[in-house]
Amino acid sequence: MSEAERSLDTETVVERNELARRLLRAAPGLLVLLVVVVYLPSLSGGFLNWDDPWLIEQNPILREPSLRALGAIWTDFRLETRLVLGAEYLPIRDTSLWLEARLWGLDPQWLRVTNLLFYIAAVLAFRAALLRTLSRAAAEAAAFVFAIHPVHVESVAWLASRKDVLALAFVGLALYLHAGEGRRRFVLVPLSLLLAHLSKSMTVVALGLLAAQDLMKRRKPEPALYAAALAAAAVAVVVHILVGSRVGMVGAPAGGSHGAALLTMGPVWLRYLRLLVLPQGALSIVHDVPIRTSVDAAVLAGYALPLAWAVFGAWSMRRKRAPLVLASFLFFAVPLLPVSQVLFPLQNLMADRYLYLSAMAPALIAAFAVLAWPKAGVAVSVGWIAVASATTIGRASLFADSEAVFRDAVRKTERSPIAPYQLGEALEARGDDEAAIEAYREVLRRAPGREEATRRATNNLAKLLARKGKLAEAEQLLRRGRTLFPDDPKMLENLARVVSRQGRSEEAEELRRDGARPPAR
Numbered sequence: 001m002s003e004a005e006r007s008l009d010t011e012t013v014v015e016r017n018e019l020a021r022r023l024l025r026a027a028p029g030l031l032v033l034l035v036v037v038v039y040l041p042s043l044s045g046g047f048l049n050w051d052d053p054w055l056i057e058q059n060p061i062l063r064e065p066s067l068r069a070l071g072a073i074w075t076d077f078r079l080e081t082r083l084v085l086g087a088e089y090l091p092i093r094d095t096s097l098w099l100e101a102r103l104w105g106l107d108p109q110w111l112r113v114t115n116l117l118f119y120i121a122a123v124l125a126f127r128a129a130l131l132r133t134l135s136r137a138a139a140e141a142a143a144f145v146f147a148i149h150p151v152h153v154e155s156v157a158w159l160a161s162r163k164d165v166l167a168l169a170f171v172g173l174a175l176y177l178h179a180g181e182g183r184r185r186f187v188l189v190p191l192s193l194l195l196a197h198l199s200k201s202m203t204v205v206a207l208g209l210l211a212a213q214d215l216m217k218r219r220k221p222e223p224a225l226y227a228a229a230l231a232a233a234a235v236a237v238v239v240h241i242l243v244g245s246r247v248g249m250v251g252a253p254a255g256g257s258h259g260a261a262l263l264t265m266g267p268v269w270l271r272y273l274r275l276l277v278l279p280q281g282a283l284s285i286v287h288d289v290p291i292r293t294s295v296d297a298a299v300l301a302g303y304a305l306p307l308a309w310a311v312f313g314a315w316s317m318r319r320k321r322a323p324l325v326l327a328s329f330l331f332f333a334v335p336l337l338p339v340s341q342v343l344f345p346l347q348n349l350m351a352d353r354y355l356y357l358s359a360m361a362p363a364l365i366a367a368f369a370v371l372a373w374p375k376a377g378v379a380v381s382v383g384w385i386a387v388a389s390a391t392t393i394g395r396a397s398l399f400a401d402s403e404a405v406f407r408d409a410v411r412k413t414e415r416s417p418i419a420p421y422q423l424g425e426a427l428e429a430r431g432d433d434e435a436a437i438e439a440y441r442e443v444l445r446r447a448p449g450r451e452e453a454t455r456r457a458t459n460n461l462a463k464l465l466a467r468k469g470k471l472a473e474a475e476q477l478l479r480r481g482r483t484l485f486p487d488d489p490k491m492l493e494n495l496a497r498v499v500s501r502q503g504r505s506e507e508a509e510e511l512r513r514d515g516a517r518p519p520a521r
Contacts, residue, residue, distance in 0.1 A: 020137075027140045031127065032120055035147050038392040039116050042157035045400030046108040049425050050285065051160035055086050056111070062094070062101050070098060079246050086160075087247040089239050092170075092199040093163040111159050118165040119156045123147040125172025126360070130367075132179035133216050137374070138367035141381045146363040150279045150391040154353040157399035158285075163200040164356045170196035171206050171357065178210050178225070179217065190228040197236030201338070202354075204233040204240070208334035209357070212327040215317070216364075253345040255291040261341040263292035266302030268350050272336065273305060275355060276362050280391050284412040285405050286419040289349035306333060324368040332361035402426035410442070417447035421457050433464050440464070455485045459494055466498050474498045 023030070047057050056062065061069045061084055072081055073094040085094055096114075097106070104110050126146055130139035155164030174192035177185050189210070196203040207229050214221050253261040268289060274282055292299060306329070313326030335357035338344055366384070369377030398405045403426040409419035424439030443457035458481035465474040478495040485491055492511060500508035 024136055024140060027143075028124070028127070031123065031143060031147055034144070034389065035120055035123060036116070038148060038389050039119075039153075039156055039396050041393060041397035042153075042400050043109060043112050043116070045112060045157070048158055048160070048399070048405065049402040049429070050158070050405075050422055051086075052108075052158075055160050056097060057106055057108075059084060059097075059106075061085060062097050062106065065102060070095065073098060077243065077246070082243055082247050087243075088201065089243040090163050090199060090201070092166055092195055096166065097162065108159065111162075112157065115156055115159065115162055115165055118162075118169055119152070122165060122168035122172045125169060125176050129172060129175035129179050129213070132176065133213060134367055135371065137378070138370045141370045141378065142360075142363035142367040144385050145366045145381060145388070146359055148385050148388045148392055149276075149359040149362070150283055150388055150395050151275055151352045151355040151359050153283070153392055153395035153399060154285060154351070155356050157396050158353075161353055164353055167196045167200035167203045168356060170199060171203055171209065174206065175209065175213055178213060186222075186225050186228055189225060190232040193229050194232040194236065197233060197240075201236065201240040202335070203357075204237050205334050205337050206357075207233060208330055208337075212330035212334070215323045215330070216327045218323065254289075254341050254349055255293060258342055260291060260293050261345065263295065263299050264289065264349065265341050266292065266299030269302040269306055270298060271350065272332075272355060272358070275352065276332070276358065280387070282412075283352050283391075283395055284409050284419075285352070285399075286409040286413055286416045286422075287350040288413045288415040290415065322368070324364050324371070328361045328364035328368070331364060332358045403430065410439075415446055417443045417451055417453035417457070420446065421453045424457065424460060428460065428464070433467065437461060437464050450484050455481070455488060455491070458485075459488075459490055462494055462498065466494075466501065471498055471502050475502070 047053055061072055061081070073085065074091045076082075077089075082089065097111075100106065100111060100114060123143065123146070127139065127143035130142050133139070134142065155161045155168070170192050174189050174196065177188045177192060193203070193206050196206060207226060210226065210229060211221060254264045255261060271282070271287070309329045309332070310326070313323075313329045316322045316325045336354060339346060339351075339354045341349060366377070366381045369380060371377070398408050403423065406419055406423035406426060409416070410423055413419050420439045420442035424436045424443065427433075427436035427439055440457040440461035443453055444461070447454045447457075458477060462474040462478045462481070465471075465477065475495065475498045478491060478498060481488070481491050482495060492514070496508040496511040499511065
């Protein structure tokens with residue numbers, strides 16, 4: 001039986017079930033209600049101490065009420081301006097934040113509500129696109145799986161990820177328009193994608209999602225529309241590369257070579273698959289990603305499983321006339337290409353939020369199950385949605401509080417110094433110095449070398465130790481830090497203060513004089 005025939009069979013089953021008909025009629029309202037309920041715990045939170053303070057709360061450009069600030073957002077490509085705006089060119093995101101600052105100030109509760117509203121708009125746009133592409137029952141199942149997926153929590157409940165929900169909304173709109181008919185699509189689809197590209201740079205690969213949608217609709221690609229979408233992406237790529245080169249956004253590949261990056265990312269693909277299918281217990285705001293320099297079972301499996309998925313999808317499309325499996329693979333793989341560490345080596349090797357578009361892959365698998373086995377497919381989808389809803393509620397509550405979300409990250413990582421450092425900052429801000437000291441000690445245990453988190457944790461830990469009168473320990477810590485970071489003026493000044501407090505004023509002055517001397521050439 002072809003997928004089209006299964007779709008008709010599924011619709012017949014649904015039409016004969018009065019309860020099913022009522023649920024389908026109420027689906028849009030139920031979807032919005034469920035999204036609001038699962039994200040409700042996050043709305044009372046403030047700014048997280050993870051980019052939110054400098055990027056939003058204290059950002060001088062967002063706080064400036066004049067149109068000059070709006071002009072800087074769109075037209076100022078100077079290094080200092082781009083660094084203030086997050087080292088990226090994302091004028092749609094920054095304009096939305098600037099407008100909110102004018103409406104009700106940069107209040108974190110209102111900003112969180114706005115993030116949620118953008119996400120609801122995105123979910124409804126994807127649902128509308130699915131309804132134009134699949135049968136009603138399959139589309140609704142896919143929409144619910146996509147909307148409730150826990151990988152979206154980081155994008156929705158973390159204010160610094162405003163770019164994700166905006167990009168989702170514009171990509172969803174582009175897919176909805178693309179699934180329709182008429183010549184206006186040739187302008188509106190590329191325009192929607194351009195807005196997405198100016199919200200989040202990684203959406204420049206969205207042309208591949210248009211191809212996946214044409215596959216599902218069994219429709220031949222329209223060259224003129226694809227060319228226009230490609231032109232929009234090319235314009236965005238040029239701008240993003242220009243800004244990225246100025247701010248040093250792209251660094252060396254993981255492990256120092258593209259080969260090492262490929263090996264390192266193998267196990268990451270496995271973990272992404274796990275996050276999409278069974279996210280419970282695996283989600284984290286920070287992930288450990290060990291650098292790999294040789295092939296092992298995890299590396300092989302990380303590439304073999306997606307390849308098998310693609311091959312099975314192609315076979316299913318050719319032999320069974322069922323394009324959903326192949327389309328689900330494209331929705332998984334295409335959005336992850338920019339963060340594959342090969343095309344664009346990024347500092348962050350893995351993140352939940354990188355799956356913000358790939359979450360459509362399990363949604364399409366759910367749609368396939370509903371089409372192939374109507375009763376079992378619906379039952380499994382409902383069960384998965386129920387479990388995912390509970391996970392999303394738990395994650396949303398964590399993202400209401402810096403301490404909670406980084407305690408969770410510390411438990412789930414063993415190597416990352418970032419998680420305990422951010423936890424230490426959150427604890428220190430709350431006045432829990434003892435717990436902050438332990439968090440900073442954990443940073444030094446995880447990263448004893450020349451890492452930025454090590455430098456900051458050394459200074460913060462020494463400050464807290466000195467505050468508690470443990471001057472000898474603080475001095476020992478700072479002297480070790482000076483060997484690792486000899487050019488850090490803050491560490492030198494902290495050492496001079498600790499030495500002075502121990503009654504060694506002349507030595508403290510000598511340290512300050514050393515710091516005032518120009519470095520040897």
